[in-house]
Amino acid sequence: MKINGYKENFELFTSVDLHKTSKLIYPNKNNLSKDKYRDSLDKLLDELPLKDGMTISFHHHLRNGDYVLNMVMEKIAQRNIHDITIFASSLFPCHKPIVDLIEKGIVTRIYAAYISGPVAEAISFGKLEKVCVMHTHGGRVRLVESGDVKIDLAFIASPTCDKLGNISGKHGKSACGSLGYAVTDAQYAEIAVAITDNYVDHIDEYEIEGRYIDYIVSVPSIGDPKGIVSGTTQITRNPIGLKIARLAADVIRYSGYFRNGFSFQTGAGGASLAVSYYLKQIMREHQIKGSFASGGITGYIVEMLEAGLFDKLYDVQCFDLEAVRSIRENKNHIAISASKYANINDDAIVNDLDFVILGATEIDLDFNVNVTTSSTGIIMGGSGGHADTASGSKVTIIVSPLFNARIPLIKERVLCRTTPGESVDVLVTERGIAVNPKRTDLLENFKRTNLPIVSIEELKEITDKYLGVPEEIALGDxxxxxxEYRDGTVIDMLRQKLNR
Amino acid sequence: MNRIRRSMLFIPGNNPGMVQNGDVFDSDALIFDLEDSVALEEKDAARELVKQALETFEFNAELIVRLSPLDSPFFEADIEALKKLPINMILLPKASVEGVKVLEKQLRGTNINIMVLIESALGVEKVFDILSTSERCLGLMLGGEDLCVDLNCKRTKSGQELLYARMRVVNAAKALNKFCIDTPFTDVNDEEGLQKDAEFAKALGFDGKAAINPRQIITINKVFSPSEHDIKHSLRILEARDIATKEGKGVFAIDGKMVDLPIIKRAEYIIEVAKKLKLVSDNDED
Known part of the structure; x- marks a missing residue:
């Protein structure tokens, strides 16, 4: 099968046993120049060998407050360059101006682990000339070091940068904490540019070494720090979300893996955060202390570190300003790269996880999860670290309401497979908990509890009784x-959305 | 044994999301409300929604509907609709002896029972008579908010203004072997306050407490369930009783304290409730 803009000899996903690439490229840059600084982006772009068909990379640590991607792409468009591949770790609603560049053929291909907002819609409706590749956070590193993607130019939003190009995310007016997703870009790009709004003489502690950076540009502002806070970092007050969270915390407690030194990751959604709230109570009650929590870090997880409930936090991205403060001040709050977080070729943190709490927009009877599209087939997210952590963690717990108004969670078959059911262990809903039948150990442990264990088929029956079975969504060819799964095999292909 | 009624959750009858999800919060009973939480112009919509929900969905909880007051223009239509529904009880607001009589007449030929809402000074004084009016009348709920208006006093968190009413209604209910449910705690964000209020109500003899937000259910259920300590102690009493019976002893002691019939009865009751709540298995008694 030929897909426009995608490698021809791709392999289809068959199982969670990873296909590892034998030959890896290792970074060998060592730019020690003292003449990296340029005082405007225009001057630098005049100097750079821009050409049609380039791959340009960006990171998403400034989340929905990012100015850098739009700023750079606007200038590139002005220079009449076409057929650009954007290799961004994620795209947000603030990147709306890219839609215009897609329509003009300036941007023709996109790689990202997560896309929400107007760009996601444009891709879903087939506006992008070539294909969009949706990978995982760990898979992004693999793409680069396996040579599947070659970054021509990396533009790295840098909250603080010194004269040598050393970059820190912890300081400056646009501080965003960890710069985990940008490390690969700096190490592997043919040309790496630090774009900063806090250019200083010298910094001692940095997340990205100056020798990987070729140019430095000062701009008035790289982003709006308010945009870093994703808006979902408060514990839910919704009673259904709270019930699900309570049950999920009990699943952890009775799983057989809840003991001193356990490790834990949860997302920033209101219900996922609420799991930490209940877990905190259970940890205190049973005097259990965890070794580490990882992932995107929120103020709530920081509180748990500060309360002594975890020894360390491994942070690939800060979800709020509390997390930014903590990573600056607390030596046990450790910034890690995307590779260390989730790359299959690295000794990744996700492989040491005992529990991960994840969301789902759809799940099917084989426990396959969709977090890439809405139930109508429009892209509204993506794996991020979903498939990575599900694969690495001993117990992968999906939390979600069984239905949202009239939209069911459980489908016969998910519209888009983001994470394979093989790596999903427990589904917690407000009307019962379904355990993947292959986890006989968990099923055995839950037998001795009051937890409402049912089969996923039974949960689907309840849903169907309430909502009926929705018609299938018709998509184009x-x-x-x-x-892409984390090892680069193709786990699903999403077809064009035809109408609203 | 009677049904366990630790918690009763009010659900506004015109809120589809809450009606659909009412059953997921582990409340022992659900009260679909057609009265105070529904605006005048929404009364018919609420009645229709509750009717459709009760006819369509299966609920595990005990089902109760609070209908519009007897003297309101909606009472007739409410009662007509409710008579045909699979509900356990009707909650009669502003209950009086006359009101129960009217409702009793309307419910003849159905299996629907009555629960009375005692929420006026006169209602408190007449509570024994109201409860005795009909066999169908299984119990009461105290309505603190309206009662305070009637008493012309401020409703406080400590609830001292309700002390007399609470004690009086509990005594009347227990004298007639009927259940009694305490008034809701209205600050839904004050978990600690709710816990104290529920503990106080339990100490007075209430069987359970009303909730106006699903988030209150856990605390209420916990307070009105037998504690781990109570269960363990009761199991020891019953074990000692069995040994004493085998050995032909009439009286026995635990930890140096004499155990007599009322204590045994209370232990039996606690274990029965605990079993029903699956806090103890049948084997634990052996």
């Missing part, structure tokens, strides 16, 4: 997005 054109493949608009390829969904």
């Amino acid at each position: 054109k493949v608009v997005a390829v969904i």
Whole structure:
């Protein structure tokens, strides 16, 4: 099968046993120049060898407050360059101006682990000339070090940068904490540019070494720090979310893996955060202390570190300003790269996880999870670290309401497979908990509890009784997005959305 | 044994999301409300929604509907609709002896029972008579908010203004072997306050407490369930009783304290409730 803009000899996903690439490229840059600084982006772009068909990379640590991607792409567009591949770790609603560049053929291909907002819609409706590749956070590093993607130019939003190009995310007016996703870009790009709004003489502690950086540009502002806070970092007050969270915390407690030194990761959604709230109570009650929590870090997890409930936090990205403060002040709050976080070729943190709490927009009877599209087939997210952590963690717990108004969670078959059911262990809903039948150990442990264990088929029956079975969504023939598993095998292909 | 009624959750009858999800919060009973929480112009919509929900969905909880007051223009339509529904009880607001009589007449030929809402000074004084009016009347709920208006006093968190009413209604209910449910705690964000209020109500003899937000259910259920300590102690009493019976002893002691019939009865009751709540298995008694 030929997909426009995608490698021809791709392999289809068969199982969670990883296909490892034998030959890896290792970074060998060592730019020690003292003449990296340029005082405007225009001057630098005049100097750079811009050409059609380039791959340009960006990171998403400034989340929905990022100015850098739009700023750079606007200038590139002005220079009449076409057929650009954007290799961004994630794209947010603030990147709306890219839609215009897609329509003009300036941007023709996109790689990202997560896309929400207007760009996601444009891709879903087939506006992108070539394909969109949706990888995982760990898979992004693999793409680069395996040579599948070659970054021509990396523009790294840098909250603080010194004269040598050393970059820190912890300081400056646009501080965003960890710069985990940008490390690969700096190490592997043909040309790496630090774009900063806090250019200083010298910094001692940095997340990205100056020898990987070729140019430095000062701009008035790289982003709006308010945009870093994703808006979902408060514990939910919704009673259904709270019930699900309570049950999920009990699943952890009775799983057989809840003991001193356990490790834990949860997302920033209101219900996922609420799991930490209940877990905190259970940890205190049973005097259990965890070794580490990882992932995107929120103020709530910081509180648990400060309360002595975890020894360390491994942070690939800060979700709020509390996390930014903590990573600056607390030596046990440790910034890690995306590779250390989730790359299959690295000794990744996700492989040491005992528990991960994840969301889902759809799940099917084989426990396959969709977090890439809405139930109508429009892209509204992506794996991020979903498939990575599900694969690495001993117990992968999905939390979600069984239905949202009239939209069911459980489908016969998910519209888009982001994370394979093989790596998903427990589904917690407000009306019962379903355990993947292959986890006989968990099923055995839960037998001795009051937990409402049911089969996923029974949960689907309840849903169908309440909502009926929705009609299948009709999609077109054109493949608009390829969904890559963390090892680069193709786990699904998303087809064009035809109408609203 | 009677049904366990630790918690009763009010659900506004015109809120589809809450009606649909009412059953997931582990409340022992659900009270679909057609009265105070529904605006005048929404009364018919609420009645229709509750009717459709009760006819369509299966609920595990005990089902109760609070209908519009007897003297309101909606009472007739409410009662007509409710008579045909699979509900356990009707909650009669502003209950009086006359009101129960009217409702009793309307419910003839159905299996629907009555629960009375005692929420006026006169209602408190007449509570024994109201409860005795009908066999169908299984119990009461105290309505603190309206009662305070009637008493012309401020409703406080400590609830001292309700002390007399609480004690009086509990005594009347227990004298007639009927259940009694305490008034809701209205600050839904004050978990500690709710816990104290529920503990106080339990100490007075209430069987359970009303909730106006699903988030209150856990605390209420916990307070009105037998504690781990109570269960363990009761199991020891019953074990000692069995040994004493085998050995032909009439009286026995635990930890140096004499155990007599009322204590045994209370232990039996606690274990029965605990079993029903699956806090103890049948084997634990052996």
